[in-house]
Amino acid sequence: MTPMIISVASGKGGTGKTTVATSLAWVLGSTAQLLDCDVEEPNCHVLMKPVLQESQPVAVPVPVVDANKCSLCGKCGEICRFSSIVVIGNQVLTFPEMCHGCGGCTLLCPENAITEGGRELGVIETGFAGPVEFVHGRLRVGEAMSPPLIRAVKHRINRHKIAILDAPPGASCPVIQTITGSDFIVMVTEPTPFGLHDLKIAVGAIEDLGIPLGVILNRSDIGDGEVHGFCSQKGIPLLAEIPHERRIAEGYARGNLLVDSTPQYVDTFLELFVTIRDLINGNRPHLEETKS
Amino acid sequence: MKIAVTSMGTEIHSQVDPRFGRARYIVILDENGTVLEAVDNSRNSNALKGAGIQAAKVVADRKVEVLVTGHCGPNAFRALQAAGVKVVVEQSGTVKDVLDRLNRNGVAFADQPNAEAHW
Numbered sequence: 001m002t003p004m005i006i007s008v009a010s011g012k013g014g015t016g017k018t019t020v021a022t023s024l025a026w027v028l029g030s031t032a033q034l035l036d037c038d039v040e041e042p043n044c045h046v047l048m049k050p051v052l053q054e055s056q057p058v059a060v061p062v063p064v065v066d067a068n069k070c071s072l073c074g075k076c077g078e079i080c081r082f083s084s085i086v087v088i089g090n091q092v093l094t095f096p097e098m099c100h101g102c103g104g105c106t107l108l109c110p111e112n113a114i115t116e117g118g119r120e121l122g123v124i125e126t127g128f129a130g131p132v133e134f135v136h137g138r139l140r141v142g143e144a145m146s147p148p149l150i151r152a153v154k155h156r157i158n159r160h161k162i163a164i165l166d167a168p169p170g171a172s173c174p175v176i177q178t179i180t181g182s183d184f185i186v187m188v189t190e191p192t193p194f195g196l197h198d199l200k201i202a203v204g205a206i207e208d209l210g211i212p213l214g215v216i217l218n219r220s221d222i223g224d225g226e227v228h229g230f231c232s233q234k235g236i237p238l239l240a241e242i243p244h245e246r247r248i249a250e251g252y253a254r255g256n257l258l259v260d261s262t263p264q265y266v267d268t269f270l271e272l273f274v275t276i277r278d279l280i281n282g283n284r285p286h287l288e289e290t291k292s
Numbered sequence: 293m294k295i296a297v298t299s300m301g302t303e304i305h306s307q308v309d310p311r312f313g314r315a316r317y318i319v320i321l322d323e324n325g326t327v328l329e330a331v332d333n334s335r336n337s338n339a340l341k342g343a344g345i346q347a348a349k350v351v352a353d354r355k356v357e358v359l360v361t362g363h364c365g366p367n368a369f370r371a372l373q374a375a376g377v378k379v380v381v382e383q384s385g386t387v388k389d390v391l392d393r394l395n396r397n398g399v400a401f402a403d404q405p406n407a408e409a410h411w
Contacts, residue, residue, distance in 0.1 A: 077349070083342020083367075088352045089375030095367055098341055 001031050005163045006276060007182040009206070011198025013169035016188045016218035016242065021166035022047045023258040024186075027269040029131045033161040036136035037178040038168040039122060039149045045136060047257050050129035058137070058152045059118030060101035060145070065092050069113035076105035076114065101148055121149040126156065133158060147177040154178070162273075171198075171205040179206065183280045185213040186239065191223035196230060203234065212279055216272075219244040237279065240272050293323050295394065296351045296377075297387045298361040302330035304388045310362025313343030319387050320354055323395060329354070344368025351377055360390045360399075369405035381406045 008021040018036075022044055025034035036044035045052075063076070063085050074087040084099035085092065096119050106114045122139040137153040139146050146168070154177075157163045167178040179185055185206060189195040199215070206213060215231050220241035231238055242248070242258075242265070251261020259266050298315035300307045304325055309315040314337035320329040331350055336343045348368050351359050352375030359372060360380045372379050379402045383390045393399050 082340070083345035086345055086349055086371065088349050088371050091374055093345075093371055093374050095342070095345065098367075 001162070002277070003158075003160055003162065004183040004277070004280060005157065005165065005181060006184045006186060007165040007167050007179040008186045008188060009167040009175055009179055009202060010169055010188045011171060011200070011202035012189065012195050015169075015190050015195060016216070017169070018043055018047065018166055019218070019242075019252065019258050020186060020188050020216055021164050023265065023269050024272065025132050025164045026130075026257055026259055027266055028162055028164075028273060031162050033133035033135065033158045033163045034129070034166070035153055035157065035163060036166045037150050037153050037174075038166055039137035039139045039146050039153065040168060040174070042136040042138055044166050045129075045134070046255050047252075048129035048132065048134060049255075050127045050132075050134035052125045052127035052134075054126045056124050056126075058121045058124055058149055060099065060121055060148045061103060061106075061116035062096040062099040062101065062119045063094050063105050063114045064117040065094060066113045066115070067091070069111045071111050071113075073110060075108045075110065079104040079108050097144070100145065121145070121152075124149075124153055124156065133161065146174045150174055150177045154181070171202040175202070176205065176209075179211065180209060182211055184276050185211050186216055186276070187213055187236075188216045188218055189227055190219045191217055191225065191227045193224070193226065195223070196226045199227065200230065203236070214239040214276070214279060217241045237275075239275055240268055242268075293358070294320060294328070294354065294356045295323065295391065296320050296354070296356040296359045297383075297390055298333075298359075299330070299387050303327065304391075305386050307386055308360070308362065308384050308390060310384065311337075312359075312361040312364050312368055313337070313339075313345075313347045315347065315361070318347065318350055320356060321387070321391065323391070325388060325391055342367070345371050348372045348375065348377070351375075358394065358401075360394065363407040364402065364405050365407040366405040366409050369402070 008017050010017050025032040036042040072087050077086040082098050084095045085105050124137050126135045135156045137149045168174045189199045214237040221243045297319045298309040299317045299319045300309050318331040321327045336346045344365050348371035358378045380399045381402045
């Protein structure tokens with residue numbers, strides 16, 4: 001078994017990312033690690049019911065200025081893209097809630113007047129859901145910036161396992177932070193105009209990363225055929241289809257995994273993994289070279 | 293005395309821009325109505341974050357004493373206060389209109405921001 005990183009993303013919210021990520025992790029058992037990167041609203045634990053053994057607070061470094069050492073040169077404010085530190089009038093002001101924690105101001109300060117304090121972002125909790133290793137991040141209520149916490153969740157990726165990352169919805173910074181470095185991206189969507197609209201935006205954002213991707217069509221027997229058309233036009237493989245079944249919805253409403261409420265999908269998810277693995281191997285340039 | 297007014301244009305008869313951080317221009321003038329400089333603020337107005345703080349720096353670096361605008365958020369207000377710039381908010385009309393109001397002592401200086409922080 002080759003270790004790999006598979007991200008599960010979507011454009012539109014509520015299409016079934018968590019349904020797919022949790023069931024994929026569950027069928028892979030002890031070879032899998034599930035990381036819920038939707039730190040603003042983590043929900044994998046609702047379906048996976050992990051025993052959480054460890055909780056660790058995560059902070060982002062923010063500048064703390066020693067006014068006695070500061071010469072008001074302004075270099076700190078020039079490097080900061082987010083205006084979280086600025087020399088104004090005859091003093092230096094910091095706006096810690098806007099700081100992304102790059103550390104640029106600390107490095108540049110010629111007077112060594114800046115040290116790093118911390119702004120708490122949230123916590124990372126780890127444990128096991130049955131045989132599956134489990135990690136999620138929970139953003140502090142009131143905190144506006146999730147990417148640094150997502151980065152910290154990703155530091156927990158187990159390089160000996162198949163890491164499955166449940167991404168936030170959308171196509172903005174938290175999604176890019178999650179999926180960067182993945183070997184494969186599973187896009188979960190539904191065959192509706194809304195699903196297609198947001199899928200296009202997400203694919204547009206992801207394409208530039210050069211990561212192979214495929215689509216899972218959830219509630220595949222509703223809506224129209226436009227997502228099929230888009231995928232074949234873009235050459236995006238359709239990995240699986242999950243129909244709109246009452247049993248699945250009832251199981252989900254009870255907090256049960258898809259593969260628990262409808263066990264015939266165990267094979268579907270095992271096949272899904274094999275398809276993804278083959279697509280990853282086919283997309284690795286060094287393997288292409290050895291073939292030729 | 294140097295006065296800064298957020299504006300849609302570069303002249304004394306231009307309309308006041310109600311936004312501070314993302315104002316189109318920041319017109320710097322004296323109390324007689326002579327325009328000393330019209331700062332093109334488009335770089336700030338397209339900034340991802342911290343437009344108000346950068347606009348406050350533009351104003352403070354030019355040793356402005358009074359800023360006149362429509363809305364001023366908490367970060368910009370804190371930065372302006374740190375620089376000792378007095379702030380007048382909720383103003384509209386032309387740059388000349390607000391200057392006349394200022395010269396007649398017809399305005400009050402703000403003691404707190406009048407807009408929410410943007411995320």
